[in-house]
Amino acid sequence: MTPSRIAALREALATRVVVADGAMGTMLQAQNPTLDDFQQLEGCNEVLNLTRPDIVRSVHEEYFAAGVDCVETNTFGANHSALGEYDIPERVHELSEAGARVAREVADAFGARDGRQRWVLGSMGPGTKLPTLGHAPYTVLRDAYQRNAEGLVAGGADALLVETTQDLLQTKASVLGARRALDALGFD
Template sequence: MTSFRDALSRRVLVADGAMGTMLQAHDPSLEDFQGLEGCNEVLNVTRPDVVAGVHDAYLSAGADVVETNTFGANWAALGEYDISHRIGELSAAGARIARERADHWSEVSGRRRYVLGSMGPGTKLPSLGHTTFAVLREGYRQNAEGLIEGGADGLIVETCQDLLQVKAAVLGARDAVAACGRDVVLVVQVTIETNGAMLLGSEIGAALGVIEPLGADVIGLNCATGPAEMSEHLRYLARHCDVAISCMPNAGLPELTADGARYPLGPSELAEAQAGFVEQFGVGLVGGCCGTTPEHIAAVARAVAGRPVAARRAAPVRGAASLYAHVPFSQDASYLAIGERTNANGSRVFREAMLAGRWEE
């Protein structure tokens, strides 16, 4: 059977859609959540049948790839429930369920299906001082280790909002991959808001400048918006990204109704948009995020599944990235100065260290 890495290089692969809303539709009880209401990852051990049913729905719709029910199986998210010690257990359990269903559908259909281990952003952003880089990296290492143990073909660091969190997740994942000795594909997806930047203000060039050197195999976008709002960011990736590209949008921008959020984009509209991204930008991994259903994924699969990945000529722009922007190394002047403003007025501690010459501090 073709490996996940080989399949990505040869044809367009279709991933699944939303997980959380599908789980909630089964109306899990408080007992199912082990008293931790809303912690979907606990269902991996209490209601594996429900989780397996979600995977089956997407696989029967034509998905080549299913993501594990582990979006919140990280130090920060599980820490909200005081169960961060269960990162490895819940990650491995989620991966085993997805692996079993993917193998079943591989055998039934004669077409290999794959598992991506979902690694979400959590609730603590290191750039805002919520936690330390070292704590996050170790938590993500445990997350990735459990996913690999459970049989994931790849890891997907997704819905990223803070580039420092991205670094912690990717390096934690790479630590786990190095320890396991297996070929595990690494996908990284950032979330660009309607204002054209990540939550902390990073534009797509800065994101690419940080992520690509870390060794990601696939770089892309997911969540926050529908496909229309992702178009220009994908265009940038198509022009400048050296590795494969992915796209998993919401079913449009959510509309608030009396019954809660409604996602307006129908299956045919999502499929048309994804087909356009495949043709124009050489996107090789497509799927859905919030508001997408098996019907959406079935339409996308009919539109693009099995197509060869469109050839593109990327022209990487080498440079340095701050949290906000990418600075190319191309020079108009005789030398290029890259610096950062100091905060001597806003921080008394910083000012005193600077005046005293305590540069390391």
């Protein structure tokens, strides 16, 4: 996060329509990644940030070429519960940072071509465990969302997007985790 990019994003949001990208998962799957690409973790799209950044990059490039202002990182499942289903919850920060880094590189490349600012939205998806129903402890989820946000910021996200939550306690965990990360890193 750089103060000038954040200020420019806030200004754009206040003064005009800002267009973001669309589906990530279906576009990744359309490129037929192999089981080896997934490190034998079939369907774990976030692993592609490391094993096949070219595929992830191509999705971001397609959206920017179509004229969007923002792309979301390939990190919808880079959270404790989703990665826990693959037995890799300790990789939250690593995969979040890698996803943001790929998106940032593409955004900067497109901006360098035409001078138009492009932004990266750090996607913080809901995961599959609902704390209200006792699927996972609230504090575990909150702390993992903090690692998720810290990785996204380290990789170059301009903003954090908490999306598609279905449980108010899950939403609270993600928002407070993000806030704790931003506070710890000195960002707003």
